[in-house]
Amino acid sequence: MRPLIGLLLLALSAWANADRIQIAVAANFAEPLREIVAQYRQLHPDIDIALTVASTGKLAAQIRHGAPYDLFLAADSRRPRELAREGLGLPDSVRSYARGLLVLWSPQSDLMLDPDMLRSGAIQPVALANPRTAPYGLAARFVLDDLAVPDSVPLVQAENVGQSYHFAHSGAAAAAFVAYSQVREQGGSLWLIPEARYPAIIQQAIQLIDSPEVSGFYQFLFSDEGRAIIINHGYQVTDAE
Incomplete structure (x- = not known):
């Protein structure tokens, strides 16, 4: 039965x-x-x-x-x-x-996000998704390498691009590499990264x-x-x- x-x-x-x-x-x-x-x-x-x-x-x-x-x-x-x-x-x-489009985003509205700020460490830490498992994290890694951002600039690695956004939004990171779609209506400061700096x-x-x-x-x-x-x-x- x-x-x-x-x-x-x-x-x-x-x-x-x-x-x-x-x-x-x-x-x-x-x-x-x-x-x-x-x-x-x-x-x-x-x-x-x-x-x-x-x-x-x-x-x-x-x-x-x-x-x-x-x-x-x-x-x-x-x-x-x-x-x-x-x-x-x-x-x-x-x-x-x-x-998709990659951006560097911060909830702070008074920042001028650009390559110089990244290289100098003027904004830190910066969050990015795990490049091994997250395509937007891999794109961010290409940008960091292309800009020759020194290893001394502290990075915070997130599990995915959603967590990368959360790190910046919560203040755990000063800025984050995220998808443009995530922050297009969020306010704050944003650098729309030229697509030539990372693989499509x-x-x-x-x-x-x-x-x-x-x-x-x-x-x-x-x-x-x-x-x-x-x-x-x-x-x-x-x-x-």
Whole structure:
């Protein structure tokens, strides 16, 4: 009798989650994705969508270890392509959904953030996401190297770009390298870093399972409505694969 009950519970669990989409999303894109999800659910109230927010590298590692995500929105192009090659997603589903911009931001409104302030250590410490797992952190590392910022300038390493923002916002860091989308309406001081100083941040996504519900949401992400939200949050959109 117990095995039968176990099978029944398993079947009920599968039925309950049939219309639930699990999305792994890079920290920088959490807010625009929440808005896209809210708009999509107005059209499809029967679809439940859950988000897991972390660094791109951490999420990719979780997927490799069997995390039950249906869709992965990364902050780079490398991880989705790697997962496709490893057979962990649908290869033909890899698409670019946004191009991000890197900024140096401080909640203090009276600062003139520029390369000289970084090099001199006039503003410190500076937060950045872990370059090994977070694409925006890697871009920040390129900027620091390009500007020849000395090692004597103290840095605070965050787990992801969301935590990097939190460090500056809370005062744990004087400034932080973050995505423009995170601070476009925050006030404070901002240096929009020239894109020539770091590799292009092309954010790609991959559909991890073949499901009508997941495909429906994925198509909405690239619809005019979805792209309008992405642009409104300070990203560029591209049709490049």
